Amino acid sequence: MIEVVGLGKRYGRTTAVRDLSFTVRPGRVTGFLGPNGAGKSTTMRMILGLDRPSSGHALIDGTPYRELRHPLRKVGALLDARWVHPNRSARDHLRWLARTNRLPPGRVDEVLDQVGLTAVARKRAGGFSLGMAQRLGIASALLGDPEVLLFDEPVNGLDPEGIAWIRGLMRGLARQGRTVFVSSHLLSEMSQTADELIVIGQGKLISQSTVSEFVAAATEHTVRVRSPQVERLQKALVHKGATVEQDGATLVVGGLSSAEIGELAAAHGVVLHELNPQRGSLEEAYMRLTAGAVEFGTS
């Protein structure tokens, strides 16, 4: 489990992260979503003890990263896939990591196999494609068989096959009961991979919910209602605090769900000919949400 409590980070006059609190639980993939510059990498670096928070703290199973006795056995992370000596082979890189962290050498071949790099294990990592480098970075993260995994934008620059592979891997790791925390700036990507979503904008928490809750809340905007008794319905809706636009026998209603409108109509004996929730696209909803955070952040 990862717990972030009141976390903040300032770089000079820039506030990258402000008063951020959330929990990442085991057994599921938690997506960490926000536009470029929202503070995702900074937050992950603070969780991993690579950046010192200006306020608050981050704990991994109750302990700050820097105080973990065997960090690689507890936490695996992929931050920058290009972090590897270009002249070393994939295998030598992993062997060196295993040796310096007192991990069993037998894990090296296991993780190479797990990420599909066995055939190129003796090739120099400097010649690897982005997809291969990404797999090697993931092999490094998995080396200590950790319970907690952090991936920063793992699908950036990958082809569809690589993306599908990473998605399957993350879901498999979560099914094994591990804590999987993965960042992305693409909602479409996260909505296909994650069970839960933590959304930030301008370094602040916007929401933490399941993906389906987020999608339902973010996309149901207005409801189109058609009725032969439109005047009566409009009165009842306005009385309930809804916003209503009328176009002949059709109303476009904001502020109430289709279920609430249906029930209200029934309670007033109003006949409905149409009750149609208008869903915006997920990306539109996400942009609206994070744009709000930008305004909030600068005001």
Ligand SMILES: Nc1ncnc2c1ncn2[C@@H]1O[C@H](COP(=O)(O)OP(=O)(O)OP(=O)(O)O)[C@@H](O)[C@H]1O
């Ligand atoms: N070392 C640093 N010095 C100064 N400012 C920094 C530093 N690291 C990050 N920032 C600033 O902090 C803010 C958050 O950056 P961060 O990289 O954490 O965002 P992000 O959500 O990971 O974005 P991206 O999706 O682009 O990677 C940005 O305004 C960035 O310019």
